[in-house]
Amino acid sequence: KILIIGACGQLGTELTLKLRELKGTENVIASDLRDEPIDLLTEGPYEKLNIMNKEAFQIILEKHQINQVYHLAAVLSAKGEQNPHFAWQLNMESLLTVLEAGKDRLKKIYWPSSIAVFGPDTPKENTPQNTVMSPNTVYGISKLAGERWCEYYFEKYGVDVRSLRYPGLIGYKAMPGGGTTDYAVDIYHKAIVGEKFECFLSENSMLPMMYMDDAVKATIDLMETDAENVKVRSSYNLAAMSFTPKEIAEEIRNHYPDFEITYNPDFRQKIADSWPGSIDDSAARNNWGWQHKYGLKELTETMITNLKDTIVFD
Ligand code: VAH
Numbered sequence: 001k002i003l004i005i006g007a008c009g010q011l012g013t014e015l016t017l018k019l020r021e022l023k024g025t026e027n028v029i030a031s032d033l034r035d036e037p038i039d040l041l042t043e044g045p046y047e048k049l050n051i052m053n054k055e056a057f058q059i060i061l062e063k064h065q066i067n068q069v070y071h072l073a074a075v076l077s078a079k080g081e082q083n084p085h086f087a088w089q090l091n092m093e094s095l096l097t098v099l100e101a102g103k104d105r106l107k108k109i110y111w112p113s114s115i116a117v118f119g120p121d122t123p124k125e126n127t128p129q130n131t132v133m134s135p136n137t138v139y140g141i142s143k144l145a146g147e148r149w150c151e152y153y154f155e156k157y158g159v160d161v162r163s164l165r166y167p168g169l170i171g172y173k174a175m176p177g178g179g180t181t182d183y184a185v186d187i188y189h190k191a192i193v194g195e196k197f198e199c200f201l202s203e204n205s206m207l208p209m210m211y212m213d214d215a216v217k218a219t220i221d222l223m224e225t226d227a228e229n230v231k232v233r234s235s236y237n238l239a240a241m242s243f244t245p246k247e248i249a250e251e252i253r254n255h256y257p258d259f260e261i262t263y264n265p266d267f268r269q270k271i272a273d274s275w276p277g278s279i280d281d282s283a284a285r286n287n288w289g290w291q292h293k294y295g296l297k298e299l300t301e302t303m304i305t306n307l308k309d310t311i312v313f314d
Contacts, residue, residue, distance in 0.1 A: 001027050003066040005051050005098070006073030008032040010185075011112065011166075011215065013040055013174035015070060018216045020044055029064050032073075040173060051094040061105055068223075070110040071098045077116050078268050079178030080139035091142035095149060102159035109161040110223055113147050113235035115208055116140035117165060120274045127276035129237050129283045137271055147234040154233040162222050163235035164215075167242075167279065170299060171212025172306040180271045184209055184248060187261070188303045191252045196260040203246040203263050206277035210240040211294035211302065218290055225288040232283055239279035240292035241299070251300045 002019060006012045007030030017040065020028045030041045031049035047060050051073050060066065073094060080087035095111060102109050118127055119134035135141050143165075153159040168181025176182040183199050184207075190197040201207075218238055222230070243251075249261040284290035294302070 001029060001064050001066050002068045002070065003029045003031060003060065003064065005031055005049065005069065005071045005094070007041060007046075008034060008038045008174075009072055010171065010174045010176040011169060011212070012070075012072045013038065014171055014212050014216050015072070015219060016041055016044075017173070018220065019070075022220065029060070029066065031060065038174070051097060052090065054097050057097060057101070061101060067105065067107045068109070069098055069101070069106055070219075071095065072112060074112070074142075075139065076177055076179040077114075077137050077139040077271050078180050078182070080142070081137060081267065081271070084138040087138045088142055091139070092145060095146050099149060099153045099159055099161060102153060102161060103157050107160065108223060109159065110219060111146065111150060111161060111163050112219075113143045113163050113165045114140070115165055115167050115275050115279060116271075117144040117147060117235070118274075118276050122276060124277045126278055126280045127237065128280050129232065136274055140274075143235075150235065151233045160227060161233070162230055164218060164222060164238045164284075165235045165279075166215055167208035167210045167239060169210055169212055169215050170303065172303055172310060173212070180268045180275075181207060181209065183245065187245075187248060187252065188300075188307055191256050191259050192304065192307045194256070194258075196262065197249070198262050198264050199245045200264065200266045200268050201245055201272050202265045202269060204244050205269070205272045206242055206244050207272060207275060208239050208242045208277070208279045209299075210238070210292065211299045214240050214292045214294050217293075218284070221290065222284075222288060229288045231287050236284040236287075236290075237279045237281040238284055238290065239281040241295050242278045243296050248296065248300070251296050252304075255300065255304050
C-alpha cells in the first residue's frame with residue numbers, strides 16, 4: 001500500500017487523486033497535519049501525521065502495511081526564508097526518517113526536489129542535469145542536501161528512492177503553499193473574477209513552469225518505470241515551458257481582453273532571480289520517456305475552463 005505524506009498540499013492532492021484512480025482508493029493512504037482530509041480526499045483512507053513524529057510514522061507504516069511512500073511535506077522557498085531553521089529541520093529530518101524506513105520496509109520512495117537547487121552562478125539557459133549548484137535559499141539548500149542523501153541511501157543501502165526537480169507547478173484543484181512561483185496560479189483566479197492582478201515578480205522574470213497534470217504524470221511514470229531505467233539517483237531535471245509574468249498575462253488576454261496586471265516585486269524577486277530561466281531535461285526524456293503535453297496556450301485554456309466551473313460567483 002502507498003502512503004502520501006503531505007497529501008493535502010498543492011501537489012499531494014493531485015497525486016493522491018491520480019494514484020487512487022490507478023491503484024484503487026483503499027490502497028492509497030493520504031496523510032497530513034490536519035485532523036480531517038480536504039474535501040477532495042474524503043473518499044479514501046486518511047491519517048493525521050506530523051512526519052516529525054517518527055513513532056507516529058512507524059505506527060502508520062505497520063497499521064496499513066505500507067511499502068511505498070510519496071514524501072511531499074516540505075516548507076517551500078518563500079515560506080522557508082521567513083522561518084529558516086524550521087524549514088531546514090522539517091525538510092531534512094523528515095526525509096531522513098523516510099529514507100531510514102527504506103532500508104527495511106519500503107520497496108520504493110518518491111521525494112520531490114526543485115529547480116531551487118540551482119543558484120545565481122548556475123548557467124541560466126537550458127540548465128544541465130549536472131552543473132554548478134549553489135542555492136541561496138534555505139529551501140534550495142535543503143533540496144540539494146536532500147538529493148545528496150537520496151543518492152547516498154541508494155548507493156550505500158540500495159534504497160529505491162526516486163526524485164524530480166519540479167519547476168513551478170500550476171493547477172486548479174489545490175492552491176500552492178508558499179512558493180515563489182505561486183503568482184502563476186493566483187493570476188488565473190484574479191482573471192476569472194475580473195480583478196486586476198498585482199504580481200510580486202517583475203514583468204520579465206522568466207521561470208520554468210509546468211501544468212499539474214504533466215507533473216503528476218512524470219512522477220508516476222518515474223515511479224512505475226523499471227529500476228534499471230532510473231540512472232539519476234539524485235534528482236531528474238524536468239521541464240515543460242518557461243514564461244514571464246508579462247507573457248502569461250498576454251496569453252490570458254486572449255480570453256479576457258481587459259485583464260490588467262501591475263508589478264510590485266517583493267523579497268521573492270531575489271529568489272526568482274537566483275533560479276534558471278529554462279531547464280535541459282534530456283536525461284528524463286532519454287532514460288524513461290518523459291514528454292510534456294502542456295504549453296502556455298494549453299495551460300491557460302485548461303486553467304480558465306476548469307476554474308470557471310469551480311469558482312462560485314456571488
Ligand atoms: C517554490 N513552487 O516556489 C515551489 C517550487 C520551483 C518552485 O519549488 O518554492
